[in-house]
Amino acid sequence: MTHTLFPTGRALWSATTQTLAPHAKWMSGVVAALILGTGGGALALVNLGPDVDQVPVQQVLETVQLPTAIAEMALPAQTLTLYRSDVTRNTDTADTLLARLGVFDPQAAQFLRQDALARQHLLGRSGRSLTIQSLGNQLLDKLTARWSNDDSGQFKRLVIERTNEGFISRLETAALEASTRLASGTITSSLYAATDEVGLPDSVANQLAEIFSGDIDFRRSLRKGDRFNVVYEVLQGDGEPLRTGRVLSAEFVNAGKTFQAMWFQPPADAPGSATQRGGYYTLDGQSLRRAFLSSPVQFSRVSSGFAMRFHPVLKSWRRHLGTDFAAPTGTPARTVGDGMVTFAGVQNGFGNVVFIKHRNNTETVYAHLSRILVRRGQNVGQGDTIGLVGSTGWATGPHLHFEVRVNGVQHDPLALARNSESVPVSAAALPIFRQLAANVQSELQAAASVQTSRFE
Numbered sequence: 001m002t003h004t005l006f007p008t009g010r011a012l013w014s015a016t017t018q019t020l021a022p023h024a025k026w027m028s029g030v031v032a033a034l035i036l037g038t039g040g041g042a043l044a045l046v047n048l049g050p051d052v053d054q055v056p057v058q059q060v061l062e063t064v065q066l067p068t069a070i071a072e073m074a075l076p077a078q079t080l081t082l083y084r085s086d087v088t089r090n091t092d093t094a095d096t097l098l099a100r101l102g103v104f105d106p107q108a109a110q111f112l113r114q115d116a117l118a119r120q121h122l123l124g125r126s127g128r129s130l131t132i133q134s135l136g137n138q139l140l141d142k143l144t145a146r147w148s149n150d151d152s153g154q155f156k157r158l159v160i161e162r163t164n165e166g167f168i169s170r171l172e173t174a175a176l177e178a179s180t181r182l183a184s185g186t187i188t189s190s191l192y193a194a195t196d197e198v199g200l201p202d203s204v205a206n207q208l209a210e211i212f213s214g215d216i217d218f219r220r221s222l223r224k225g226d227r228f229n230v231v232y233e234v235l236q237g238d239g240e241p242l243r244t245g246r247v248l249s250a251e252f253v254n255a256g257k258t259f260q261a262m263w264f265q266p267p268a269d270a271p272g273s274a275t276q277r278g279g280y281y282t283l284d285g286q287s288l289r290r291a292f293l294s295s296p297v298q299f300s301r302v303s304s305g306f307a308m309r310f311h312p313v314l315k316s317w318r319r320h321l322g323t324d325f326a327a328p329t330g331t332p333a334r335t336v337g338d339g340m341v342t343f344a345g346v347q348n349g350f351g352n353v354v355f356i357k358h359r360n361n362t363e364t365v366y367a368h369l370s371r372i373l374v375r376r377g378q379n380v381g382q383g384d385t386i387g388l389v390g391s392t393g394w395a396t397g398p399h400l401h402f403e404v405r406v407n408g409v410q411h412d413p414l415a416l417a418r419n420s421e422s423v424p425v426s427a428a429a430l431p432i433f434r435q436l437a438a439n440v441q442s443e444l445q446a447a448a449s450v451q452t453s454r455f456e
Ligand SMILES: [Zn+2]
Pocket: 320, 321, 322, 323, 324, 400, 401, 402
């Protein structure tokens, strides 16, 4: 019989197993305590050896609900099944991985070293969710690794299991399940400092910056005290979070002004839906997708923390028009709107530069590129990578020199983005949209309360 003593024992095991590895005696100590216990009263912890004062015994006694029946059961140590979860590291070897999980099983280690699936998908891979099932004697019973590397909506599951004939391994594919999470935060120094503070993944921070980029200049105008509430998806495999999904709705208060957004995809059967992609909308149904993006460099932890180094070289540039976006060499530079490449090559001062012509006599310029990835005459779509940031031409530090010209006159990129047309939700989809928007409003309120409860 395999008796699962701690059915919800993951937290308990996590809390205690750290001390288990160097104190092998301790496990038999707890087992002894359970057997000695008399159901109603306090457990007698006796003869546990010199290490007993170093282990968090108190946690165990508080967590385990001890049925009276256990006191009468002669429970050998081997029937305990213990669970632990962790994450793979790229430095993992068979031995270090098992040791970190509190398993000391040379036969299992040998299997991991030799098995093709384990070698390919487990050892030396980082960030894969691991759960382990171990017998009380610290032998491996079952190891499961889960990961999802693409947007297929599925995840991979590698199972390594003990059988009577030895260990076996198998690789499976299963569907991810989306769950919704709420979070909120307050800006004290930067967006990423605020999202770190509340444990939000970078991909959520990046999405927030992207969603509101038409209204908020995340590089220059964030203020201390700005706030955000966000509802986002986490994609899970077997209940383990494997990927951060899409931001479903968000609210950002910048300098006292509130901006709200929700993801909306018209249902497939709605008239005209074939032409309507999903996108972000204000809660009254205006698309946040504009004809022009406000920034040719996607906001990210790296680019946001990258300081602009002004150099005497720039002073010799008689009139410095345009906007400089500091970013490391190699950062993708993207076209801010649909258009056609009218120049892709080298010019004095600009170095490697791309000119793109858009509708309404609008032209954009991307200079100092380390690499150009488009050709003259090529059609490009909004967001396409047209080159990589560099420091060619009259620039000593890597940055993207960006210009917007309307009828040959310089324009502010953010103003261009704000003033460019946006597409409202179609009349056919509006009733569904309104229903969803009402829910979003209450979800965002719930998200706002997440932080409050954290500090209560
Ligand atoms: Zn410049």
